[in-house]
Amino acid sequence: MSPRETVILDQPAIGRALTRVAHEILEKNKGTRDVALIGIVRGGDHLARCLQKRIHEIEGVELPIGSIDITMYRDDLASRGSLPIGKTELLFPLENKNVVLVDDVLFTGRTIRAAMDALMDIGRPRSIQLAILIDRGHRELPIRPDFVGRNVPTATEEKILVRFDDNQQPVEVRVCKP
Amino acid sequence: MTFGHKHILGMDQFSADDITRILDTADSFKEISTREIKKVPTLRGKTIINIFFEASTRTRASFEIAEKRLSADTLNISASTSALVKGETLEDTARNLEAMHPDIIVIRHGHSGAPHYLAERCNFSVVNAGDGAHEHPSQALLDLMTIREKKGTIGGLTVAIVGDIAHSRVARSNIIALNTMGARVRLAGPRTLLPTGAERLGAEIHTDMQSALEGADVVMMLRIQQERQGRTLLPSTREYSRFFGLNPNNLQLAKDDAIVMHPGPMNRGVEIASSVADGDRNVILDQVENGVAVRMALLYLISGGDKLAE
Numbered sequence: 001m002s003p004r005e006t007v008i009l010d011q012p013a014i015g016r017a018l019t020r021v022a023h024e025i026l027e028k029n030k031g032t033r034d035v036a037l038i039g040i041v042r043g044g045d046h047l048a049r050c051l052q053k054r055i056h057e058i059e060g061v062e063l064p065i066g067s068i069d070i071t072m073y074r075d076d077l078a079s080r081g082s083l084p085i086g087k088t089e090l091l092f093p094l095e096n097k098n099v100v101l102v103d104d105v106l107f108t109g110r111t112i113r114a115a116m117d118a119l120m121d122i123g124r125p126r127s128i129q130l131a132i133l134i135d136r137g138h139r140e141l142p143i144r145p146d147f148v149g150r151n152v153p154t155a156t157e158e159k160i161l162v163r164f165d166d167n168q169q170p171v172e173v174r175v176c177k178p
Numbered sequence: 179m180t181f182g183h184k185h186i187l188g189m190d191q192f193s194a195d196d197i198t199r200i201l202d203t204a205d206s207f208k209e210i211s212t213r214e215i216k217k218v219p220t221l222r223g224k225t226i227i228n229i230f231f232e233a234s235t236r237t238r239a240s241f242e243i244a245e246k247r248l249s250a251d252t253l254n255i256s257a258s259t260s261a262l263v264k265g266e267t268l269e270d271t272a273r274n275l276e277a278m279h280p281d282i283i284v285i286r287h288g289h290s291g292a293p294h295y296l297a298e299r300c301n302f303s304v305v306n307a308g309d310g311a312h313e314h315p316s317q318a319l320l321d322l323m324t325i326r327e328k329k330g331t332i333g334g335l336t337v338a339i340v341g342d343i344a345h346s347r348v349a350r351s352n353i354i355a356l357n358t359m360g361a362r363v364r365l366a367g368p369r370t371l372l373p374t375g376a377e378r379l380g381a382e383i384h385t386d387m388q389s390a391l392e393g394a395d396v397v398m399m400l401r402i403q404q405e406r407q408g409r410t411l412l413p414s415t416r417e418y419s420r421f422f423g424l425n426p427n428n429l430q431l432a433k434d435d436a437i438v439m440h441p442g443p444m445n446r447g448v449e450i451a452s453s454v455a456d457g458d459r460n461v462i463l464d465q466v467e468n469g470v471a472v473r474m475a476l477l478y479l480i481s482g483g484d485k486l487a488e
Contacts, residue, residue, distance in 0.1 A: 069206065072207075072210075072218040072219070072220040072248075072478075073218065073219060073220070077220065077221075077481060077482045080482070081180050081181070081482040082180075082181050082203075082478055082479045082480075082481065082482030083482070084199075084202070084203070085202075085203055085206035085207070085478075086206065087206060087209075088206075088209055117219070118218075121213070121215045121217065121218065122213060122214075122215070123214070
């Protein structure tokens, strides 16, 4: 790790944050009925599985889970080039579901805008909520999260890196200064 | 990660990594065609002109569907309704189209090299949808996608391509692409329909069908192209069918799990028996389905790649 990088959350801290977020999701939705988790590829899908496991431990219910890739919905094709496209896997109908969209870092909000557009093209969920591990601020769109693991004030040029191990378990969150 | 290609002209422009990238992208796009709302906004605001100087149903429909599913604005021009029949040159047609600022032109033309000619002279992206007897890259890519999907891999497979090799741009693009991916290619057909110097493309030449089919993983049948043959190169289609038609008997020479492919349109009873065309080994409609996904992938990749390639 270079001196310009700082670990702001270690594995136990991420675990505690996710456990709290799991409880908050259950509290807000008054249980697990019609709730589905959808993670944004890549990072959010791993965290969605972590939340599914925790909710299963708390309530004994396995929530439907899916993943969504938003590359095709990006608004920066011309400036970023043709990025690799990941897999969208939604094996349950969205109709009447209260979807909890899960992502690792919330920054400008453009990814969430794209994810909501993508979901709406696939079906008509009853509601969409947003669960985020790290909210780093600097929104460019009117989007706010419903569940936040940790608020981290950052400078725009800094980078937030959520690292996962080979089993897709989150191990740490780093801030990298330019 | 940049794609680095502004045009899709022929399979000889691609490395194995490029092809893998295209097929991986196509795998992701395939799911869109199974949705209730079969549309993503990826190419919103892009204008694509499909200009077909030769008859086509499958390829043209496939490109148009791919474009529409990516939300591009599309326009079709066919030879019979274009000013070309009034004597305009290809370059003048292209210059006039260019003045309307299209982003991509998809072209099929009877003359080999027509897409390359446009690519050198105009500033839009050019996609070759078949040029003369030269290349048909999107067809080769949809064939590779289907092979990879059914066999899990392409490298190391033995692929028999049977029929009118000399007049076939499908065969030519496939030979190049399969070689790049490390497959073994066998070509079979009557001597009059085998190109001279086919060995130089890296393929084995067989003048009898049996030895070509022996132990093959993939059997790719080609259409007898009556319209592309200036003179009669075959005594009769019946005789052709007897020696080079695929039927349940000679298919047994291929591996038990061999797949049967055909780029269409099929001449049932000539190069392929109906019972084989409809049999459980055929993947002909998978090819058509994958065609849309491959074309979506190509249009997507060149749309983002051009700026970075320059």
